[in-house]
């Protein structure tokens with residue numbers, strides 16, 4: 001059987017999380033397993049619930065292998081092991097992995113408007129406000145071909161910030177390349193990679209004719225962190241938070257998955273029924289409204305050539321559709337070959353393997369996601385999602401020394417894609 005809904009089974013859990021003195025969730029001693037649940041999913045669900053295990057899969061499950069990744073608190077490890085599931089250990093201690101991500105580095109900002117930030121930005125993770133400063137600095141270094149943009153506000157009232165880059169045709173004259181990062185708060189590598197791509201476009205426009213041709217052919221709209229409230233929460237309180245921070249009347253549950261909230265095929269397979277998860281109504285998160293409105297505007301002006309929703313982890317290039325495993329995009333064959341060749345380009349620097357294919361048949365059914373909306377409503381030629389490094393060893397807590405290599409390999413893939421799409 002297809003293993004579509006691991007999240008649904010264990011999402012309603014209330015985990016007794018331990019907090020440190022600063023009120024931050026402590027994951028010391030949590031062990032991460034990749035588990036094959038077997039045929040009796042209901043029994044598996046009940047057992048996990050009693051163990052207070054945290055689901056890390058959240059629809060990053062692998063259909064063909066029927067497994068998912070869970071973090072088991074130290075006090076329940078022996079009880080979990082006694083259940084004798086087929087499993088492998090991905091991480092001996094999640095607390096150690098979080099420590100290995102490194103401290104958030106300081107970013108003082110630049111004194112000179114004309115200078116590019118240092119590549120050392122990609123040697124560490126940074127606080128949310130530093131991401132905004134970095135974006136400002138990038139824009140200032142490329143001021144005649146870029147501007148800062150916002151796509152509405154988050155639930156807590158933060159601007160959803162991004163940058164618009166253009167080339168010789170002038171501002172807003174070409175079809176759009178539209179990138180959204182970090183919609184899932186804990187997927188920190190996604191904003192770093194989106195920033196790396198921005199950096200390469202800006203740094204090389206004036207000295208590399210190929211890069212110049214990308215910006216001369218497309219207007220780039222790049223939003224590294226479209227879920228600022230959730231991202232901030234992963235830094236202050238709970239490293240594994242995924243959703244936004246939306247409260248709703250009638251429930252104490254906080255947070256909606258902005259990427260199950262798009263108003264197209266909403267509420268279908270692969271969107272949870274737990275309170276607030278996909279939203280009470282289609283498109284009812286402020287974050288979705290913001291990025292959707294921008295996409296709709298781009299679609300109406302010069303059209304969307306390429307949309308990519310950036311995620312981790314798993315190493316996948318995912319094409320439409322998520323809502324159905326039988327629906328196919330009208331240009332599916334072209335999408336398949338572009339995705340495969342992009343994966344080959346990504347593999348060049350370090351041999352990192354990316355799997356390619358439609359979301360539903362490759363990974364999971366996921367209704368209410370961005371790709372389907374952008375493809376069918378906004379008529380984007382290519383509406384993709386990319387799941388970055390790794391395949392589970394470090395998962396969401398990718399060590400800081402992998403930020404730059406991840407950026408480098410993805411830039412190789414994007415250079416292929418921009419030139420051939």
Ligand SMILES: [Zn+2]
Pocket residue numbers: 184187310311312
């Ligand atoms: Zn994600």
